[in-house]
Structure formats: C-alpha cells, structure tokens
Amino acid sequence: MTGNVGGFEDPSAEVLAEAAAAFGLLASSARLHLMWALSQGECDVTHLAERVGGALPAVSQHLAKLKLAGLVRSRREGRRQVYYVDDPDIVTVVRVMVGQLTARSQHALAPVRELRGTGG
Secondary structure, three states: OOOEEOOEEOOOHHHHHHHHHHHHHHOOHHHHHHHHHHHOOOEEHHHHHHHHOOOHHHHHHHHHHHHHOOOOEEEEEOOEEEEEOOOHHHHHHHHHHHHHHHHHHHHHHHHHHHHHOOOO
C-alpha cells in the first residue's frame, strides 16, 4: 500500500532499498570524506588519499565500493585513474548534509567561544 502525503507518492520498496544501500555506503566517514572531496571536483586516487589522510589501498577499496554502487565514476588519463561524481543530485545531498552539520556544530560552539572570551 502506497500513500500520498503532501502530493508525493511513497517510493517503492525497491527504491527505498536502493536509497538505504547508498546511504549505508555514505555512513562510513572515510567514504563520506571521499564523496565530499569529489563533490568539489575530480581527482585521482593518490591525491584523494593525501587529501583524506588515508592509505592508498584503503582509499582504492572505498572508491571501488562507491563506483560499484554508481555513486562515483572514473576514467583513465594515461596511467592515472581519475574519479568524479557524475550525478549533481548526489553532490547536492552530500554538500547539504555536510554543510548543515558543519553550520550546526559551529553554531553550537559559538556561545562557548563567547563565554571564554568574557574573562568573567
């Protein structure tokens, strides 16, 4: 049974399962960091490993999982494998989520910083 709330039909079980699988992959902070980095622009695995502070083999494995799930793509440039996010909606989801959480954490810390500066 599907519902219609606010003009939106409930998604099918298959769509929900696919979304849950994608969110499950992004539940890893390492993979989320890779997605964040790739949402800023394409990059090869060596530079991604440096950026996220991961070992090259581990970053390669994370990228393989993200690629298998269709969240990232790659292309060969000479001897390098360049990764990128081809779906602007995925980029938006990652940027909105990380951006909102960053703003919340900065907002939550703001009163503490102000109190420390009062010298009271």
